[in-house]
Amino acid sequence: MQHKKTPKKKPQTLKEKIYNFVKEFVVVFAIFLVLNSFVIASFEVPTSSMEDTVMAGDFLFVNKFIYNLATPRNIPLTSIRLPYIVIPSLWKVERGDVVVFEFPGYRDEVRHPAMIYYLKRCIGIPGDTIQIIDKVVYVNGKIFPNPKYVKFERPYILPKDQPDPRIFPKGSPFNEDNYGPIVVPKKGDxxxxxxxxxxxxxxxxxxxxxxxxxxxxxxxxxxxxxxxxxVEHDYYFMMGDNRDNSLDSRFWGFVPDKYIVGTPIIVYWSWNPDIPIFNIFAKISSIKFNRIGMIIK
Known part of the structure; x- marks a missing residue:
């Protein structure tokens, strides 16, 4: 019995190779865009404002599906804004949640020119009354429990009669240690x-x-x-866990619901952000293996 010889495949031309590569790249990139826009995204922690819950140099996977579904907010790998549509999810941000959100802008800024994402902890939800007395946070008259890894760097408390001109809202007699009371706006107020x-x-x-x-x-x-x-939107009051080293809602105000992006899940990578990438050996030696795999709470 004779076996038919399998015909040899004709070698691809350079043009065909380029075409197939581009086609595969477009498919992979499209999948990446869909996942990054609607399901999960990567976030690099740039500052120490949430220490010791998350550290500068941590890379986090962020669940974008939980709070709001949104079309891309910016051109991938850039801070250039895009018009976007938000579809509210069934879940709402709750007090104590660690949240990634679009930075609304500095206190007197209508909108920040670049798309920047911040990571903070939600302290107040729409309708809550927030007050800070000698660094102790109160929500609706009750002490808000400190997060597990809350951090205070200053050994002293700013006195009540020492207002900070940077504080939100403009002209208020508050400082970061003695703040409020202030009501978080809700839709319809x-x-x-x-x-x-x-x-x-x-x-x-x-x-x-x-x-x-x-x-x-x-x-x-x-x-x-x-x-x-x-008021046309629901708002949230955000604070960093590193209370003495965090520019947050105390300084620039409330975060509207449409700016909520997601919540971090896990640390998948961590190293020293201050070491330049071209110093490759020092960069590699700075990897924080003890942080990889940590769940964010």
Missing amino acids: VIKLNLTNYDAWETFIKREGHEIELKDGKIYIDGVEKYEYV
Whole structure:
């Protein structure tokens, strides 16, 4: 019995090789975009503001499916913004959750020019009253339990009569150790506007997409004289676990629900971020193997 010889495959031309490579790359990149946009993403911790829960140089996998489904917020591998659509999930951010979110901008900034992601712990949800007394956090009049790895670097407490000009909201007599009380806005809240609180609410209202101005002693929103404003989104109050070394909601304000990206799951890599990558041997020797595999809580 004779066996038919399997015909030899014709060698690919250079053009065919390039075409197949490009096709495979496009498929892989498309899968990456879908996963990165809707399911899971990587986040590098740039600062020490959440020590010792997460450390600068940690690389985290972030669950993007849990809170909001969103189309890509930025061009991949860049901080260039893209218009995006948010589809709310069934789960809401809860007090104590560690959250990745889009930085809303500095206190007097309507929107930060670049897309930057921050990592903080949620202290207050919509409608909560936040107060800090001598570094102790209170939510709705009750002490908020300190996270397991909370950190205080300063051995002293800033006195109540020492306001910080950087603090949020603008013109308030607070500092980071003695803050509030302040209510976290929720959708439908009615804010009474007057000349006294105009500075405190000006940027907030602009961030919701409206024009607001003070003219001849009167407040105008979108060209119409107003004495009150109805809040359009739910908001959250975020703080770093490294309480004395964290620029957070105490300094730049509330985070709207549409800016919530996800929650970190696990540390998959960690090394010293201060060592330049071209110093390869020192970089490799700085790998923190004891942190790899740590679950974030």
